[in-house]
Amino acid sequence: MSEAPVDPPNPRLAALAKAAAMLQWPIPRVRDEAVGVLLAKAIDSVLASVSRGRGALDIAIGEHLDVLGTGDRVLRLGYVSVGDYAREMLGIPASTAQKMARFARRLRDRPLLADAVRSGEVSVRQAEAVLPVARGEAEADWVARARKETVRALQAAVKDPSGRDPEEDEQWDRVCIDIPAAGRQRFDEAIALAGKALGANVPKWERLVVLCQECIGAHATPDGEGLSDPVPAVPVDDWMEPAKK
Numbered sequence: 001m002s003e004a005p006v007d008p009p010n011p012r013l014a015a016l017a018k019a020a021a022m023l024q025w026p027i028p029r030v031r032d033e034a035v036g037v038l039l040a041k042a043i044d045s046v047l048a049s050v051s052r053g054r055g056a057l058d059i060a061i062g063e064h065l066d067v068l069g070t071g072d073r074v075l076r077l078g079y080v081s082v083g084d085y086a087r088e089m090l091g092i093p094a095s096t097a098q099k100m101a102r103f104a105r106r107l108r109d110r111p112l113l114a115d116a117v118r119s120g121e122v123s124v125r126q127a128e129a130v131l132p133v134a135r136g137e138a139e140a141d142w143v144a145r146a147r148k149e150t151v152r153a154l155q156a157a158v159k160d161p162s163g164r165d166p167e168e169d170e171q172w173d174r175v176c177i178d179i180p181a182a183g184r185q186r187f188d189e190a191i192a193l194a195g196k197a198l199g200a201n202v203p204k205w206e207r208l209v210v211l212c213q214e215c216i217g218a219h220a221t222p223d224g225e226g227l228s229d230p231v232p233a234v235p236v237d238d239w240m241e242p243a244k245k
Helices: 013-021 031-051 054-068 084-088 094-107 111-118 122-128 136-148 149-161 181-198 204-218 236-244
Strands: none
Touching: 013 031, 054 084, 054 094, 054 111, 054 122, 084 094, 094 111, 094 122, 111 122, 111 136, 122 136, 122 149, 122 236, 181 204
16 A cells, blocks of 8 residues: 655644643643743744644645545544544544645645745635646746735636736725824734734735725715715815724
């Protein structure tokens, strides 16, 4: 029976596992405030690394699930399929487990793309968008695009490589607004929450766009009309303060 190839252990995952192993579980109760602060910082550091390394974790899990599906390994563990094992032992839906294994398997002949996902430079969704075309001599160019373009733009480019980026014709303006010190904490919290909802690799400007869209969707324009209507021609002072709120 031939063995399915598995990449050598990722140094980043090995370092993360070593750091996580230093933390006791369950976490002990401490009465010393200084010790509690140090413990909280250590846990936060590990969780931040996990968040940035989500792609590396997905690949590692997918590789091992793929190997587990070779031969009768999963049967010897008492499960009828890899999906059954993933659902019962890892809490991962069967369809998701199969998708992770297939993703890791397809990355084996795309080393540049795999390294970009492991390092957090390219998200799993961006990698999935360019998988059909990121191969051979074209791989490096597609990985470079995946590092800086949105999933939507990548999907459009893969469908029509010679076509124009659907966001290319959009007109952009720079808007600078001072945030008072009292509101800075709330702004940072909102950006952090948007990151949790959209993904750790989503840049801050994309998070801000979503926050603005949510605000516009929840509040009518000053004249009470929908988004399809132009912004009323009123003095800036009349609408700037409500817009800030």
